[in-house]
Amino acid sequence: MQTDKIVNHIVTWLTNYANNAGVNGFVIGISGGIDSAVASLLCAKTGLNILCIEMPIHQHESHVSRGQEHIKFLKKNFSNVRDIQTDLTPVFEEFKSQVSLEGNQEIVNMALANTRARLRMTTLYYYAGLEKLLVAGTGNKVEDFGIGFYTKYGDGGVDLSPLADLMKSEVYAIGKYLNVPASILDAAPSDGLFGDSRSDEDQIGASYPELEWAMNMLELGKTANDFEGRETDVLNIYKRLNNANKHKMKPIPICEIPNNFK
Structure with missing residues (x-):
């Protein structure tokens, strides 16, 4: 894999797309995982305005700490990166108080997990609208077009997908090339939608x-x-x-x- 050429190609593609759309840059959710780390680095390399948002919902501490470590890494290396933390836990709890939680608990828990992803999507688009930004997706090829391992209108609700033609192994290779923090490279991939370490x-x-x-x-x-x-x-x-x-x-x-x- 010609990693340097792939990185340059994606950065050029992102830059041209944003310029043609007449926007100021990109907003991206930071999860502490490899996909959001690589996608945010590629966005940052465009030189356009980048807004990184952490959106914890009863988040496992390891996910939060990795996300914060990555944002510090981004801000140290790119002056065009800003960040916001929006704690969606109270919003999520209020939602739960207004809907039925009865029935098969496995099904209820999955529905709630997908609700977390959709609350995050709503938050990303709120800030995108405020600041004239595009929502950058973080899905890779095997997730997006192989097994569909994402939430419809959640993390699947984006404006463009810089990683969607790359396998997970290729995303890791790019992450190593871009010096993504070791804590993220070494962590087991997780969607973080259940509040635990699964x-x-x-x-x-x-x-x-x-x-x-x-x-x-x-x-x-x-x-x-x-x-x-x-x-x-x-x-x-x-x-x-x-x-x-x-x-x-x-x-x-x-x-x-x-x-x-x-």
């Missing part, structure tokens, strides 16, 4: 290297019958999530009305 692998049942392998194998036309053991399991996990989350990855269905009905 990792993405805990939720998915497969690691990102395994998922990337599955994505590549399926693109080559392989099936689960071509493998055995763990590889078969991983392919089945990937296919199950890909099928379940296609509604996130495809355009919204439109009911087309026959012309002779109009």
